Amino acid sequence: MSRAVHDLVVGWPADLVRLEAENVADALVRAPRPDLVAAGGRVVVRDGEVVV
Secondary structure (H helix, E strand, C coil), rough: CCCCCCCCCCCCCEEECCCCCCCCHHHHHHCCCCCCEEEEEHHHHHHHEEEC
16 A cells, blocks of 8 residues: 555544454464455445445
8 A cells, every 4th residue: 555644543434354363374374254344434244244
């Protein structure tokens, strides 16, 4: 990314993926199903199910 600021701020759009993993290596090896995905500041996956 070429943005100067990488903060989480209320009202700013965000792209986030949350998944269950012990660490980055565990996430890469097991590739668990994301339990929450936010795209453009909107939740699009919750508890592994698409909510859009």
